[in-house]
Amino acid sequence: MEFTARQIAETLNGKVEGNPDVVVSSLSKIEEGKPGTLTFLANPKYTHYIYETRASVVVVNENFHPDRKIAHTLIRVKDSHTAFAELLNMYQKTKGKKTGISEKASVDPSCKTGKDVYIGDFVVIGKNTVIGDRTLIYPNTVIGDNCKIGDDTCLYASVILYDETVIGKRCTLHSGVIIGGDGFGFAPQEDKNYKKVPQIGNVILEDRVEIGANTTIDRATLGSTIIRKGVKLDNHIQIAHNVEIGENTVIAAQTGISGSTKIGKNCMIGGQAGFAGHLVIGNDVKISAQSGVGRNIPDGTFYEGSPAFPLRDFQRSFIHFRRLDSIVKRIDELEKRLK
Amino acid sequence: MEFTARQIAETLNGKVEGNPDVVVSSLSKIEEGKPGTLTFLANPKYTHYIYETRASVVVVNENFHPDRKIAHTLIRVKDSHTAFAELLNMYQKTKGKKTGISEKASVDPSCKTGKDVYIGDFVVIGKNTVIGDRTLIYPNTVIGDNCKIGDDTCLYASVILYDETVIGKRCTLHSGVIIGGDGFGFAPQEDKNYKKVPQIGNVILEDRVEIGANTTIDRATLGSTIIRKGVKLDNHIQIAHNVEIGENTVIAAQTGISGSTKIGKNCMIGGQAGFAGHLVIGNDVKISAQSGVGRNIPDGTFYEGSPAFPLRDFQRSFIHFRRLDSIVKRIDELEKRLK
């Protein structure tokens, strides 16, 4: 399919700068742009590529001011990142969607499946489970008894849902995601053995949740582990029993949240961060990668360190940590002078 | 099913305080307790909820002293955490157990399966593998050749056991657990390529081991990687080749143990901790979350930090690290005064 810059600008509600009749047929990265492709500039780190790229059209923010002349056509939009996401979306939709229930799947007769679902080969679905309309379940995924999955949700290959898991609408679970395994609960005994605390709760994912490959979310001991609407979890994340994660919070890869911790709305949490159990983290909180959070955190703050404390304080301390050798030499010097 | 406080107290060997005839029919969390439910108080952090909870009965430790009057019935027991685990256990047993071998499983004819086993759909079991009595193997799990699995063990969906894996009695392996993948062993060559060191050992899990979702345990290069009886591993843990973990040691999520390290008995290891290879860690050792252990650790000690050193020392250093900016200002001041 071929489009002119003008046609794309109309779709994106943007303004063309340069030749509006130039034709593109695919998408490219700005640093690898080729003639006949459209690319975009969103991350300021990549600004220098706009002068070199061989792409024919570049989507930029409306307030972008080039330092030099640019040969190719620009399309100015309010938010180039979102605009490009729209184009990628249009491109992806041309691929089409799978439908139909494989004869090689094992779906319990008590299971209710919605309209136009896809259920792949060797999928197993347990008793009394309900699958929404247009939901996609890729091969080798295993869904337990008494689960509910909403409309327009996608479970990629080899996802595991334990019994009683509830998943909302328009969610995406990538391969290897495991929802509803037992929380890590053991009562220490006098003979130093541990006695398992059975975990009889479940996991609830609200609407529009996306979960990355191999992430695990444990079922609650009692009640529910809850992931609120719009939450985005990256790969290899560990969510323990009875955790609750607030709306639109995003968490980067390999982070772990210990049992019963509540995380607020609209938080941004870096990768490889860790949270102790039974904490309350506010709304709009930011946590740097690799931080270790051991205390409650108020709304709207930014923490770093292991253990974590406010970012500014951490940065000040860390600057001195890097120079600790010269600081100690200053003390040596002071002691010498005082002798 | 309905029980009176008196009946439950008898089961738990506890004493009723308040109305012994109040009836409960399910279990609840103390902060979400509803009339007609039974809850418990074990974590002191949650003590304030006992004055607010709407649960009808609360199981508490025998030495619990309320500050105020409590309206609902208490059951005093020696250890409320263990008592509650028992109740959860009784509740869970009412669910019943799966049995029978699915016709959709692929079990090699040379495999020996015990009495009353459950083998789910699309399970694959290799040659000469032995499965104990009453053992449960959920769908899509793959077990290699020459494995041995003891009685009353449970492998949830999509567990992978490589050839020659040995698993004891009463173990639980959650979904995504991978036992017996190759250890990470490569010999550097002069041309900067690496030559694979074949890993011809195996993995042995003794009795009553529980392993969380997506945890991996690599086979030994030679001999065995060994997890001793009663060990509890959380989710996303990495156990490298030839590691040995002592009896009743518990390890929290996302921790990694490098090759050939031996960990003692009754240790408690926090989440996201890391251990270098070829170390000897004593018995009764505690390691804080996110610590990086690079040296042998003696019995009965508590370490923190990356690299880790004794906890008290770490805490003292860390207090000063947080205030490093003001410490440096004191040095500035001293230098000024000396001029």
Place this chain on the structure above:
Amino acid sequence: MEFTARQIAETLNGKVEGNPDVVVSSLSKIEEGKPGTLTFLANPKYTHYIYETRASVVVVNENFHPDRKIAHTLIRVKDSHTAFAELLNMYQKTKGKKTGISEKASVDPSCKTGKDVYIGDFVVIGKNTVIGDRTLIYPNTVIGDNCKIGDDTCLYASVILYDETVIGKRCTLHSGVIIGGDGFGFAPQEDKNYKKVPQIGNVILEDRVEIGANTTIDRATLGSTIIRKGVKLDNHIQIAHNVEIGENTVIAAQTGISGSTKIGKNCMIGGQAGFAGHLVIGNDVKISAQSGVGRNIPDGTFYEGSPAFPLRDFQRSFIHFRRLDSIVKRIDELEKRLK
């Protein structure tokens, strides 16, 4: 099978010291050596075992100088680690290889499979996918549409390849590896929701790549996430979208690389390390375990810390950090004296 020390020395191109006619029939670890077995000494930490081991033959480096008399036969070779890997290799080859396509697999008719492939039970292979000669695909692995897998590659049980994944020759992917899941890309909206950025690129693995259990590699937003030839990745590693990893770089378990970061050739990266996005890491770089890399790193350097800085500087700072309490006491003392 039995071999004399002389026969093994000939195979390894080594020199016998002691009785060349002693016979061995299996391999052992030096600390667990038994009569009739052959072992090796490579790690200097294990040198003391050579005086105690009951193994009949020990393979050592040609420059090894014992402190005391050694009773058993030695075989001196250029590099004992590589020599032992060769012996393990020979031992492993006696096990034989699987071949044949299971009738229980679901292979799309448009898929092209090479000579002597093995495709296990409940494997799913999508449309237009090409599988090379002698490639092994273990049970319950799922391969998407339009994938290419080279000759002599091995995918263990329950590996997931999303559509368009390209894998070279002589690669090994362990169980639970997930290649080609969506990169973690979301554009923030004014209403605090996030809009998914579709990920339409793919993942390319060149030849001789080995990937450990449960490691994930995300597809590129556009273009390809690329793992160059000879790269070795341990278990539980996270490789984000558009990352590139240079030839013969080795990465230990649980490390994470954020989006668009490029890592050079011949690097050695410790476990649980993290890399921010959009970085350029040079060739021959070493990174300590648990480091957090937030900046570009030049060729041939060694970094540690979170955030990471040059190793020597880190070590100097860390020595003082451990003693920070006594350093602050020295400042207290100076202030007292000045009063």
